[in-house]
Amino acid sequence: MTLDRTAFFIDGTWAAPASSDLLQVISPHSEELVATVPEGAAADIDAAVAAARRAFDEGPWPQMSPEERIEVMASFSMLYAGKLAEMADVITAEMGSPTSFSNLAQAPASWMMLESFLNIARAFPWEEVRPAALGGDVIVRRESVGVVAAIPPWNVPQFTTISKVAPALLAGCTIVVKPAPETPLDSYLMAELLQEAGVPAGVVNIVAAGREVGEHLVAHPGIDKVAFTGSTAAGRKIAAVCGEQLKRVSLELGGKSAAIVLDDADLSATMEGLKFTALMNSGQACVAQTRILASRENYDAVVDALAETVSAMTVGDPMDPATEIGPLVAQRQQERVEKYIALGQEEGARVVVGGNGMPGGLDKGWYVRPTVFADVDNRMRIAQEEIFGPVLSVIPFDDVDDAIRIANDSEYGLAGTVWTADAAAGLDVARRVRTGTYGVNTYTMDFAAPFGGYKASGLGREFGPEGLSAYTELKSIYPSAPGI
Numbered sequence: 001m002t003l004d005r006t007a008f009f010i011d012g013t014w015a016a017p018a019s020s021d022l023l024q025v026i027s028p029h030s031e032e033l034v035a036t037v038p039e040g041a042a043a044d045i046d047a048a049v050a051a052a053r054r055a056f057d058e059g060p061w062p063q064m065s066p067e068e069r070i071e072v073m074a075s076f077s078m079l080y081a082g083k084l085a086e087m088a089d090v091i092t093a094e095m096g097s098p099t100s101f102s103n104l105a106q107a108p109a110s111w112m113m114l115e116s117f118l119n120i121a122r123a124f125p126w127e128e129v130r131p132a133a134l135g136g137d138v139i140v141r142r143e144s145v146g147v148v149a150a151i152p153p154w155n156v157p158q159f160t161t162i163s164k165v166a167p168a169l170l171a172g173c174t175i176v177v178k179p180a181p182e183t184p185l186d187s188y189l190m191a192e193l194l195q196e197a198g199v200p201a202g203v204v205n206i207v208a209a210g211r212e213v214g215e216h217l218v219a220h221p222g223i224d225k226v227a228f229t230g231s232t233a234a235g236r237k238i239a240a241v242c243g244e245q246l247k248r249v250s251l252e253l254g255g256k257s258a259a260i261v262l263d264d265a266d267l268s269a270t271m272e273g274l275k276f277t278a279l280m281n282s283g284q285a286c287v288a289q290t291r292i293l294a295s296r297e298n299y300d301a302v303v304d305a306l307a308e309t310v311s312a313m314t315v316g317d318p319m320d321p322a323t324e325i326g327p328l329v330a331q332r333q334q335e336r337v338e339k340y341i342a343l344g345q346e347e348g349a350r351v352v353v354g355g356n357g358m359p360g361g362l363d364k365g366w367y368v369r370p371t372v373f374a375d376v377d378n379r380m381r382i383a384q385e386e387i388f389g390p391v392l393s394v395i396p397f398d399d400v401d402d403a404i405r406i407a408n409d410s411e412y413g414l415a416g417t418v419w420t421a422d423a424a425a426g427l428d429v430a431r432r433v434r435t436g437t438y439g440v441n442t443y444t445m446d447f448a449a450p451f452g453g454y455k456a457s458g459l460g461r462e463f464g465p466e467g468l469s470a471y472t473e474l475k476s477i478y479p480s481a482p483g484i
């Protein structure tokens with residue numbers, strides 16, 4: 001079965017591209033061509049925005065009741081549930097995520113999020129009547145924000161697409177999705193399911209394209225809100241454009257989260273947990289906890305345990321169910337991570353596992369060796385900058401206050417964990433670290449609760465009722481008072 005596509009999804013049909021330019025999807029494992037798809041140009045974005053604008057301004061989608069939209073989205077969710085294995089395979093093929101991760105977090109978690117948004121929409125206060133301060137009642141409505149531009153990254157492409165498409169559609173918005181050029185295939189598979197579910201023409205439009213065309217979409221006058229997940233650098237540019245145009249914007253950006261290992265933690269359980277929280281998706285995760293904080297007394301024990309754990313992880317073909325760490329998405333990411341590994345050594349950190357060069361047994365593919373650095377100072381660039389690969393830094397602390405200070409000494413504030421036998425002490429640490437999400441002895445996102453970042457990790461929140469609110473405008477209606 002070919003994964004090639006020859007058209008965009010615009011206005012409910014597969015629409016011919018404006019130009020003959022193609023994006024090549026290359027397997028990060030074999031470096032062979034997986035598929036070609038048309039590369040979006042500004043004219044394709046214009047057509048997609050026009051379709052979304054029409055579908056919003058003329059309906060029927062925004063005029064339907066929340067219950068009617070929920071019914072259509074529930075059909076979509078049912079169809080999505082039947083395609084999880086195919087979706088996981090497509091994502092592994094396009095960006096090299098280990099199939100163990102694709103069949104857990106890439107596809108099934110996207111579906112669970114969709115189901116969770118359906119439940120939230122069922123209980124959402126779309127229109128409420130409040131006692132007015134001046135007497136009588138006031139009506140507070142939550143109405144669709146309008147036409148949304150959704151820009152997801154390549155690392156968790158469906159997860160970050162569903163986190164925008166589901167709440168936007170449930171709120172009655174229409175949407176233009178611009179998938180990253182590395183990962184167009186999963187979105188087009190999603191489009192087939194939306195079409196089959198009976199989502200009206202123009203409500204969802206999908207044009208895969210690169211950064212410049214993304215900029216055109218963000219600045220487009222037909223867009224009311226931008227929902228972006230990606231790097232902090234791109235987020236700043238997008239926020240500047242939205243600020244100038246007073247567009248609504250939500251940004252899910254980078255991270256450099258810390259896992260604090262307290263002395264009473266069960267080290268083997270902690271190491272098992274860190275395999276996921278620090279190295280999920282081959283380290284290509286915004287929430288990856290890549291700074292491991294250990295007390296000076298316990299430092300050598302933590303370094304040794306981490307070295308043993310990471311060196312035992314299975315690196316290789318992402319389609320092999322046993323693989324824990326696959327290739328990076330692109331050669332430029334492999335080069336970027338290798339530069340950071342060299343930089344860490346120049347900065348005086350000590351490689352205890354890994355280092356530059358191909359992992360054993362592999363001679364092609366965009367792999368790096370999972371690497372653990374010891375003797376890291378939190379001011380080093382490897383401790384401050386997002387590397388986005390399987391590279392961990394172990395940083396010593398004096399006491400719990402010092403650990404919290406180090407965890408907070410970052411421009412980012414997305415996630416974090418504490419590992420301890422004392423649940424109350426863990427919660428105390430959780431309350432003091434300035435990040436949008438935090439785990440005690442685990443890191444599992446929950447779709448009922450808001451997700452997002454403090455500081456340079458973003459603006460706004462996804463998931464939970466807050467994630468649905470992000471696609472609404474508030475309107476207060478003062479019903480006519482008797483006698484006026």
Ligand code: NAD
Pocket residue numbers: 151152153154155156160178179180181209210211213214215216218229230231232234235237238251252253254255285286287386388414453457458
């Ligand atoms: P990126 O910022 O380079 O690209 C993300 C998307 O934005 C792509 O679709 C790209 O084509 C587009 N884009 C880039 N610049 C743009 C601009 N100026 N205007 C419009 N569109 C633009 O990021 P990436 O390398 O694809 O993804 C990795 C980054 O994403 C990491 O920093 C990671 O931490 C972050 N991320 C954050 C979250 C989160 O929820 N906070 C989740 C996943 C990834």
